[in-house]
Amino acid sequence: MAEALATLEREKPAAKKTASKVAVTEHNDHEEAANDRTTFGFWVYLMTDLLMFSILFACYAVLHGNTLGAASGRELFSQPVALTETLLLLTSSFTAGIGMFRARQGNKNQALAWFGATFLLGLAFLGLEINEFTKFVHDGHTLRSNGFLSSFFVLVGTHGAHITSGLLWMGTTLAFVARRGLTPGLVRKLSLLSLFWHFLDIVWIFIFTIVYLQAQV
């Protein structure tokens, strides 16, 4: 048994080598198929994540009126700040798309510049959100105050946590791109990252509409 395994181990690299020699032309097709599989796997994650957000949205829709007599969204939310956050995130989604386009062209500096802009815009968005949250908590509107604030902080905070992890992911990937160049593996990572970023922008459209704009209806 052990001997058989050892033989297998020895044969593996050899088999790989011949295969790559014989099928050079098929190589791109294989990599494309692998890319498709990875993208689809990530897509499945995004869709289940979307389902989780929809449950948080449903909670907010049910609970947003339960303020226990405290301030409602109409008094708490600043519409100009919400619009600024929306435009920041929307622009960052756009720059991520352009960055991805440049990365596929193999233009490393352009890709780094556009994704760098995406990173900064995302950071500005996160800064505004953290500023808003700390202001609420400082004024005594906390997660524990009432049903409205619990569902608000959980919904918007979950989105903010996604943005934070996206920024960490983007920062490390860009550092690797800067050092190693646009290798196929890194381009694939960037493509998943831009999918993730567009997805977060789409979720934010609904936070902007159902949480912030709806408060003034």
Added chain:
Amino acid sequence: MKREHGTIQSYITGFALSVVFTLIPYFLVVTQAVKGIVLFGTILAFALAQALIQVLFFLHLGRERKPKWQSGFLLATAGGIFVVTVGTFWIMYHLHENMMPTQAELKLAQDEGIAQVDGQKTGACVGASQMHMVVIKNGVASPSHTDAKRCDTIMFMNEDNTSRDIAFGPHSNHQEYGGVDDVPLSGGQSQTLTLNQSGTQSFHDHLHPEMTGDFTASP
């Protein structure tokens, strides 16, 4: 694979459309050009439209080769989201409607006998109690006065064809009796009221205020 990726042009179009679809609902809300449910419907429609724009121009969905697993999975998720959000809202809205504070109080006051009157708990009515009848016929309540003990019950019987709404105190100035605001009676219906508050209380039909009566619950 190539056709799955966007061009610079598609990103610019998607971005411009998204900005427009963000600003229109924003100014509709800030200026309050329309109001209420129309406004909410409009901004929600703009959000859905913008999401579709970004799915098409940023995520480039629908350009993948067959079988279109991504589009299929997105549609299945959309179905799940529809069931979760609309279902939750529908169920919780009705639960909320049916458990309004006034109705919850009425249930406590009548079934559990623990209403609060002027901040004092009236206490649960348990044990033997007598039932009195007040029959309302041709717009007249008989007997017009009922003597009872606290925790007895009065059954109001509406023998007329019209709806009635038994309210307490004078018509001009409604009172609350033992946590109960009113006793609605459709034509031919009867309802039982637990006398969980001592004292004399007048009542009238809010829909036909000329019908009046009173009862006394001795401690």
